[in-house]
Amino acid sequence: MKTKNLLGVLLLFTFTFISCDKEDEEGRKITDYKEYVLTVASEMKPGVIWSEGRDYLKEVYPVKKENAEGWDALGGIGGFEFENGYEYRIKISETSYLDYSMGQPAWTEHELLEVISKEKKASEGLPKHFIPEAFYKDKFLPKYRYAVEVDNKEVIEEDLKNNSILPLDYHYFYYGNSEGPKWLAIKDDTNVLGPGLIKRTNKAQEEFPEVYQILPPEGQVNGFMEWSFLDEEGNETGYPSFDVFLGYSAKSREAGVTSNLFYLYKDLTAHYKSKYPDAGVKAVVVSYAIEKN
Template sequence: MKTRNLLGMLLLFLCTAALGGCGNDETEERKITGHKEYVLTVASEKRLGMAPSGGSLLTQVYAVRKESSAQWEALAAIAGFDYEPGYEYEIRVSETSYLDYRMGEPAWTEHELLEVISKEEKSSRGVPLNFIPGWYYEQSCVCLNAEFRHAVDADREEEIAEEIADDLESGSALSPEGLRRYIAPGFEHWFLLDAEKNVAAQGVLRSERKEYGEFPEACRRLLPPEGEVLEYMQWDFLGDAGAEGDAERYDVLVGRRAGVRSPAAPESVRLWLYKDLTDYYRDKYPEAGVRAVVICHKTDI
């Protein structure tokens, strides 16, 4: 009996020691796995890039270039760096890599300012429009691959309808020929990309909820939406700087496709993006008796 008890205690001790040894490798204190110092050029403007936490969150990041490279890269944070837009910097930084298995992300790298070598007021050249990887657009964004429609109501409709149609097709596209428009999660940013995911243009999307009674009567009358309308909004596609003067404005109906009753299914959501161009074509064709000209981009998301 004593032999069996002694053997059991020995086995328990060995198991505990083994488990404790395995656990020590994963619960040891934070340690430094790498450290180096080098010089960086920091561009005069920040750019959109992926947040350090990952996921689909976008944030403003530094555009930096290492002393031995001509390529601009993204850097999320530099501790102790008092950055001022409009100036290109040459700075010396330290790069320290850490490992700590107690953290959610056990391995990470931190950068810290050591010295500001120069600060020059200038516009940095060759900086990409953003540092967003190509996969992000397809996996995380909404592509507005829209069907285009238009309607004309005028006294001399037959005479001007073809001219207006040609005019609209060439200048009213939500996504110009060869490009596709994407909307980032949160509907705060938009991008125009070519087939290789190169960025042709980008900017800020400002959205505002409105009452359906405010929706333009001409849009409702000439190109009524099919299905159930759930919400009415106004979208302003602004340039990268977010200036009001370059806004491209649409009245947007958010709805459910006809015959689809499940509001929870993502494939059931439909967008109608309207623009009332009546005033523009009244001025362009003053003798035609233009009563309304409306365009609509319809897309499912």
């Protein structure tokens, strides 16, 4: 009898210990904490951050730790009010957490502790972006199509092949910003177009040129706009504007939720009538399908 009672007590103790240990594992834990000083550059740059199991493109802070040579990217600093055009020295805390009840169980948060200095200057040696090649390799390239109605088709099609409006070897990005949507095109670390702002104007389909009917979008469409590509200050650039169909690829499983493709269209009929007056040009349309990142 005493042996049975002893076994019961031991089992109860073991169960209680395991339950408490499990609760500790499921609770939020601080796994690391440190404080250090950073230099924050005078302008933000496009970069990639990891959140909730995937990579996101957004504007990040170029930062440099004391005695470091190059700039690194930091996605966010709690409590830090950044003003463009000023270089900062700040003290921050870095806290690492672990919580198995969260979708992303391990994460790190950065909080402002002190602004040491704020100097109006242009930071030197900044990279054009913090987007690793692995993020865009073999992706976000424009799918170029065109359609023509013309007597001398060979001449016009050869010109279209050799004179695309958009460079076809660049990777194109669309991402959100507090000032509005932004655009960026990257060939590699040194060949970059932008970034800049996108001026979006809603349109009805009836406002688009009828000539687009000879080259319909390949996917489903749920919106219509005109896009103008501005610089970061909102000034006009030399880049042409496009009519845009917002839509989904034929393989998309998210139809009716959010657009995952932008179909950029341009009516070049007048341009080619002027360039080749004897070619019998009736209609020329180009389209670029760009994947949303």
